[in-house]
Amino acid sequence: MSENKKQIIDVTGTVQNYTSCMGCSIKNGELKPYGNILFEDENFYVCQDFEVPIVGFIIISTKSHLCSINDFSSDQKVNFIMLVDKVLKALKTIGVAQEFILVQGERNDIHFHTSLFPRKEWMKEKFGRVISNLKQIQDYAIENMKTPKNLSEIAKICKLLKEELNK
Ligand SMILES: [Zn+2]
Numbered sequence: 001m002s003e004n005k006k007q008i009i010d011v012t013g014t015v016q017n018y019t020s021c022m023g024c025s026i027k028n029g030e031l032k033p034y035g036n037i038l039f040e041d042e043n044f045y046v047c048q049d050f051e052v053p054i055v056g057f058i059i060i061s062t063k064s065h066l067c068s069i070n071d072f073s074s075d076q077k078v079n080f081i082m083l084v085d086k087v088l089k090a091l092k093t094i095g096v097a098q099e100f101i102l103v104q105g106e107r108n109d110i111h112f113h114t115s116l117f118p119r120k121e122w123m124k125e126k127f128g129r130v131i132s133n134l135k136q137i138q139d140y141a142i143e144n145m146k147t148p149k150n151l152s153e154i155a156k157i158c159k160l161l162k163e164e165l166n167k
Pocket residue numbers: 021022023024025064065066111
């Protein structure tokens with residue numbers, strides 16, 4: 001493996017190789033998120049979380065390699081909040097969840113992305129307070145939820161979300 005060759009395990013358990021940063025690699029097609037890109041506009045793309053097989057766990061990422069909202073132009077800032085609103089509405093409309101937790105790292109070395117994490121009943125039952133247990137819930141999903149049944153549910157939701165977002 002060459003120095004700049006990186007690997008990541010996707011929601012199906014398949015190892016994918018990439019050379020750029022994750023966000024750029026998804027944008028340029030080197031990495032293929034499950035369900036592919038669900039929506040894109042001038043500045044952003046939307047896809048299922050790459051690694052965590054939770055139904056309706058959706059990522060909004062910049063097309064260009066920006067790291068912070070502070071790096072956005074005024075147009076991009078408006079575009080971003082309108083898109084968050086659009087994706088949340090679509091996720092509610094297709095019945096993924098009615099409540100979400102938005103997680104966004106603001107780091108100098110990570111391609112900008114916001115995660116829309118659905119608050120689901122099974123998470124509350126198994127882990128209690130969802131926001132306090134995001135890491136444990138994701139680890140649990142990676143460990144236990146790469147099942148054909150769950151993957152087919154993710155695929156179904158990706159298809160519905162794609163249709164809803166592109167209406
Ligand atoms: Zn990047």
